[in-house]
Amino acid sequence: MRTRVARIVLPVMLTLASAAPASGQPSEPSDFALTVSPTRVIVPADQIERPRQFTVTNHGRAPIDILVRKASFTAGRDGELRFRPDAPHSAVEWVTARPDSFRLEGGAARQVSLHIALPATAEPGEHQVAMIFSVPPRPGGAGVGVRRSVGAPVYVTVPGQAVESVDVTGLRAPGFAVNGPLALTATVRNAGTVRREFVGDGRLQAQVAGETVPFPDFTLLRGADREISTRWADPPLFCVCRVTVAAAGPDGVTREATATIVILPVRLIGSGVALVLVLLLGWLLLRRRMRSRPYPC
Structure with a gap:
């Protein structure tokens, strides 16, 4: 599963729902095309100590410098992500990425390891953090620099009784x-x-x-x-x-x-009522006409 950003798009692409697998590699390399796989990481309670791996791939032609950072997030009522330092149930202080900065040549890929260290006071249940892979603006560029990023949520389950409600x-x-x-x-x-x-x-x-x-x-x-x-x-x-x-x-x-x-199909009912009125009016006119005819001697 991959998240792909081509040229300058959103500052951060981050998904919370299961995504369909990527259909394939970009057909033609562009100046900027970065993918991160997997698009999200789920860490069960019994696998906390096992490092996780991200594969970061530069599908573009030019070399890029990548910074790996982490952020706390939550979700709004509309499902959109909210990056907040005070987000509840954050695992931002528990994770470390290695390396956290590197240069990636065009067409090259590199592994980034994610290590998790739980504090003794960690609350049982699931906690989350976003790992963000950013390409800073190139120095000396004209206009406004744009930081291009790809993000992946990480869900860490702290051992203890889990409640589903x-x-x-x-x-x-x-x-x-x-x-x-x-x-x-x-x-x-x-x-x-x-x-x-x-x-x-x-x-x-x-x-x-x-x-x-x-x-x-x-x-x-x-x-x-x-x-x-x-x-x-x-x-x-x-x-x-x-x-x-x-x-x-x-x-x-x-x-x-x-x-x-x-x-209630008001239009159909209205049409039906109109038809009944037309028929009734026609019958009344016909009856009146019949009454107005002279009787034969």
Whole structure:
């Protein structure tokens, strides 16, 4: 799995959700094309002491200088990352990258080792840190220098009892609609001590009118809230529909939120009423016309 940045794009590319494997190498080398593999690292509690390896590859033509730094992060309700020095459950002080700076020639690759040292007072549960591989602006360049970076999240599980607890705290849906598609937005909270992956077959789903409407893949960090939206593409023509979004825990307890949508095809009803009125008016005119005719002697 790889994250690729070509030329000048975002200051940092960092993903929290499982990503599809890269389709291949860049077909033509550019001035800047940096990849880091894997795109994220998960460190189980029983493998803390085993070093992890990142492969950093320069697919560009020119040599680049790379700085390896680390940052605390959390996630907003929209799923976007927030780099904050005071982010909760940070492992930023526990990890060391070797080397933390190096030059990489065009077309070359290098291994960077990640070492983890837990403090004696580390709280059980999962902690996270972002490893950021940056290329500083070249000195003497014209205009504004841009730092180009690729980031990879690292999740470290401290030994101890892990708690998995996810709650669906809210569900927004239109109370009244005339047709689809309809937007459904769920609010999910992770009250446990480890992240929760809603991906693949384990995606969050809405049950409505006998249909299953899946939400997009996402990762919910420990202690985080997330609003996630999907679209119900093809609702029925008429329905008083109950929408349910549920998240099952490992203890077998399911937490859910519900909403009701009334779907009423106002346009069709209006057209039907208009047709009935036209027929009724025609019948009345015909009846009046028939009455106005003289009776034959």
